[in-house]
Amino acid sequence: MTTSLLEPIKVGDVYLKNRIAMSPMISNLGSPEGYPTDAYIAYLSERAKGGVGLIITEYTYINKLDSRGAVNELGLYSDELTPKFMRLTEMIHALGSKIFVQLVHAGRKTKRDVIWGNTPIAPSPMPLTDEVREMNLNDIRRIKQEFISASIRARRSGFDGVELHGAHGYLLAQFMSPAVNRRNDEYKDGVKLVEEIVQGIKESKMTVGIRLSVTEFDDLGLHPEDVAEIVKRLEKAGIDYVHLSAGRDGPMNSSMPFYYKHLSFLEEIESIRDKIHVPLFIVGSIMNLHDALKAREVADVVVLGRSLLADPYWLKKALTNEPIRPCIRCNQSCRGMVYREVRCDVNPELGWEILPPMERGNGEVEVVGGGAMGMEAARVLAKRGFSVTLYEREDKLGGQFLLFKDPWKINEFNSIVDFYKNELERLGVEIKLRSEVNCDNGKCIYAVPEQRSPEPPELKGKRILIDSTLYAYHDYAFYLAKDNEVYMTEDSLSILDRTRQFLLEENLKEVGVNFVQKATGNFDVIFNERVRDQPTIGKSIQRGYWLGRTFSLR
Incomplete structure (x- = not known):
């Protein structure tokens, strides 16, 4: 069954030993300066020990001016950083895997305090969080050269390839998306910028791919047919592979919670598969061996994200039929990490791989x-x-x-x-x-x-208000709505990852829960517990x- 996952493949000039790759995911395990710490190297090394053919680093910023998206994100903005990155690539190669670095400019998807007090820039003056400045032609030329320079540093640092982050609403995606790019000059065609960057990187003889969102979940944004045309142009520019994900800035984004289907974006990808002629990588809630084999029917390389956070030995265990610690797609500790390190609710060792081995015991x-x-x-x-x-x-x-x-x-x-x-x-x-x-x-x-957690309340025929951040009451709302008139404040869900919040609200509405902005009116029962440190x-x-x-x- 697993044969299709174990076949080697050539991507650009790089040979991968199998068809499993680790997805780029922000960890904040880097240093404030942007180099990989020993903790970060240990974190990725554990996944290499698990047998994946390719590791793609977290998004890595290209200048120390306006490109960073998180406070301890990796950065390849200076030659001074290359010795530290060589420690990372040397270790991953020694463990038998290849490693690409994902390069990014956050564009408007950042905050002033994250980019050293500077103003975020974007193709058009459309703010996302903080006020943004529209890029002029000098900015565009500068950014283009910074991507190319970062790729040269990547080569010197021992990386096998680079991946451009052109998905999820970051700068290159902002240029390509008609919902965000409202320019009137030559870069209204945002693919032009990406083509120029790809061509510049290829001149340095570096394998280069790109991550794209196959859909932005927005009528005004990118759709699969648009992405197919983008890929066609980038193939002519020399792109070596395409890595398809989904989402832009809205609640429907890349790491779908358990309220969404496995293999999240497979249908959209299948619709354009025959229009892609370079190796295709796909990612999106691939949780188990069945999912991976199904994804492999469509893709050349299967990219695992949260599954490898939950269990770095996912592939080895799949081959030996050992129990795999599953990702439950809770999005509690692995999302929203602008200011904190990555953790996993089901894997307490994530982020602590640098600790010494556990002491043996007996008795x-x-x-x-x-x-x-x-x-x-x-x-x-x-x-x-x-x-x-x-x-x-x-x-x-x-x-x-x-x-x-x-x-x-x-x-x-x-x-x-x-x-x-x-x-x-x-x-x-x-x-x-x-x-x-x-x-x-x-x-x-x-x-x-x-x-x-409180026990499920036994209530019938009551008018109930849930104005509580306790996860238990979010859960019990499904149960209570069967025999009661249930209302819930929108603020009750505010502590959840926004994708999980959005989909939970949609599902609760389907079973009859009414959402209100404020806790007003007469109710038979009110649940209003608000605790910061809950089970x-x-x-x-x-x-x-x-x-x-x-x-x-x-």
Whole structure:
């Protein structure tokens, strides 16, 4: 089955050992100056150890003036940075993978405080967050040369190729999108700028690809047929591959949450596949082996994003039928990272790959609690070499996972419970259900969260207002709407990733939930809890990980 994923392929002048690539994803693990830190190198190295053929770095800015999009983003704006980047490329090559650097100018998709107090620039004066300045011809010439210079630095740094970020509403995408480019000069045809950059990079004998949004989810923006024409022109300019994603600035964007289908943009890509004549990379909620094989039917290279954050050994485990820690597409810790480092709710080691290996242990350990915290603690202890028994007083594992009422959560989040069941069985953990044990000896871990979500309320025929940021009430709204008149304030969802917020609101409306701006009117029941530090899957798993990692028999 996996043969199609393991075939080698030539992309430009580069040979890839297989058809799996790691997607470019901002991590903020770089330094404030823009070079890869040891933590960043360890983070990407772990994915190379997992066997992927190609790693594409996070978006990397090209000047120290107006191109940066996040505070600790990578940057290739100066020759002084190349020795630090050589540390990264040397390590990835030693581990058997190839590595491309993705180059970006954020354009209007940044903030003044991120670009050192300067004003964001864009093809047209259409602000996104801060006020923007329309680019003049000197700006365009400067940016073009900065992309070319950054690609030369990439070659010197040992990168195998470069990828231009022409998707997701960044500067090159702004030029190509009719919804954003309102210029009246020669660069009203925004593809012209990209053609010139590609031609300049090819003169330096560097393999170059481009990431494009196959759709911008906007009637005024790019559609698949437009993208097909763009690709046709870029192929003539010398582009070596095309990497298709989706989205621009709106809530419908690239990393779709669990409220959206797997293989997010496959239909749009299929509609133009026969018009693309260079290797095609595709990305978009490819979560499991089935998804990857289906994507491979359309694409030459399958690009994994959040799946490799959740489990860097995704490919190796797929080949050996080991349990893969699944991405549940919660978008809680891997999105919105202008000012923070990347984390993953289901993988507590993400961002901490630089830590030394766990100490070995031996002896018998009892873990009390069969929720996410207890299952993770048991997993870690078993991997360390302990003989582990897990006790759960209910008749099944899952803990607070069993309280979910949101049908999308139930469908996606059950996969992490299944992973733990399979992994604990593989590791030889003994599980005792409907059992309790006194945790007052030196060989016991009490792995039950101090904070618990409220139980689902039993209400019928009531007029209910949900004015709460608690995730539990977002979830229970599906359940309550069956027998009650339910209202929810828009502010209740404000703490969620905006794509998840948008799709959750749409799905709640379909089951009859009414959204209001303010909490006004008479209601039989009002839920208005607002807590900053609330129970989450990520916190439980992280706590379980550290309980298991730091435990020692007394």
